[in-house]
Amino acid sequence: MKLAVLGVGVVGKAVLERAEAKDHEIVAVADSSSAAVDSDGLDTGKILSRKSYRDRVGNADVEDALAADYDVLIEATPTTLGDAEPGFTNVRTALERDRHAVLANKGPVAQRYSELRDIEDASAGTMLFEATVGGAIPVLSTIADHAGDVSAVRGVLNGTANFILSRMSTEGLDYEHILAEAQDLGVAEDDPSFDVQGTDTAMKCVILANVLAEEDREFSLEDATVEGIKDIPGSALELAREDGRTIRLIGEVTDDDIRVSPRLVPEHSELAVSGTTNIVQLETANAGRLNLSGRGAGGPETATAILADVNRLPER
């Protein structure tokens, strides 16, 4: 298929590096201020080196990329809160042009889901967004396989928070110590608030709630009860441990509730994953509980989910 890749951060780059090996053609690439377009296919190696040396991908405008002749728009710009722009407009533009859209950006499907579903209903294009939840873990596709039979989802959905909690537990050190270590390792960002306050987990849970909901219901961040991990003292993890338990930041979606909070879980239970690992538990009507775990973030991981979505799309 012909792909337009919007956003050239870790995820966009990983898509550019892998798409050709999967028999796709890149016809447009855009970062926040520049673009490159070629309907005969771009040289992605050249684009990536231009991006790294000049912080531009080409001499065209982002609008040119949106107007290019692609089959699938890959929306990999940074997740934003509120109006979810520019991701929302990018996806809308693709669908209104009867093209497919595949999202890694959580904003549009967490904050403006119904609007997008309405636009998709009127479009010949399809919108998929496996990469927004759990990296390469097949969460949304498994929910789709269980067509209406999934009653609840819970899990560890943020690698940064989980790294900090599992290190606090094994090392017996305080939050601030481990955060500094995580920042040194590149596991936590300079401003880690999105991860440690639970916002990232909450957005993923909102997306899951939207997928599970009846057609006329919509969820957004305002519907989630969210508590982060900053205020957990090292002593709490120590006490939990003496009791054979540990603490994890758990996101949970049930029929009418979205909740993100630190919770006690048995030390050797499925939910007690360590390091940056994510896990998702699906409660199903016909198959009991399914556990799906693996790396929940990262460029190659997220690109894998994006390209899997591309393969699920009908030919145009």
Next chain:
Amino acid sequence: MKLAVLGVGVVGKAVLERAEAKDHEIVAVADSSSAAVDSDGLDTGKILSRKSYRDRVGNADVEDALAADYDVLIEATPTTLGDAEPGFTNVRTALERDRHAVLANKGPVAQRYSELRDIEDASAGTMLFEATVGGAIPVLSTIADHAGDVSAVRGVLNGTANFILSRMSTEGLDYEHILAEAQDLGVAEDDPSFDVQGTDTAMKCVILANVLAEEDREFSLEDATVEGIKDIPGSALELAREDGRTIRLIGEVTDDDIRVSPRLVPEHSELAVSGTTNIVQLETANAGRLNLSGRGAGGPETATAILADVNRLPER
């Protein structure tokens, strides 16, 4: 879609019970000696009660079901070794008529994979078989999502053997005691050899090896090195436990090796699932290790995998 269901055991019944709620129509049903066919759609409730009272599904012949006007043939007759009949002929007939085939029967894809792939290549129909490995755990679809990037698969793929091993470990009792208990509970069959000798796990591994292999390679049971669990003394599990480990029947598929054998695994590792739970670990190039676990067998579980396959098929 219009479905023909061949085989009315635990799995076939579960498909018949669920297909209509998923907007499918059953136009043919066959057990080993009788069939019912109606191109306007059969009353599945009536078929199921006829099967339970008279051990027949109708007055037609199995050939009539094979010749019916279905979109998808569901092959749910018992798994057989050797020539994999009658499953092989059922699937071949469907594909040669340009219909889709979805298998729960492991025989044809474990024993005669290349033949079926050749027939599928010449057909407008598609063959899918998610239900043959790990029940409702999304194993084959996840491998497909990682398009060529899965280098190895290992896991616990037989619930009966795992039930026996995990009970032997926790109860400190011998194989014969626990087998009798498992038979009482219906977890093990009267003749448990298929499960405890590792044959069932080996067939699943052969299917995985065929899916992972380059196009010109084919695997069958003869390519697998297989050792079962019968000869494991309770004392071995006790010794393992003192060392923080336990024993599980692990099936493993690597580049050119299929191996089923009892192995020592850390007591709290992902592979040490308990009871009848199955787990599959995929080693991927771009996303590291994925762990997928859940119920690996059972009527509703297997029917879920079958109906998920049906939803993946192109419309005819």
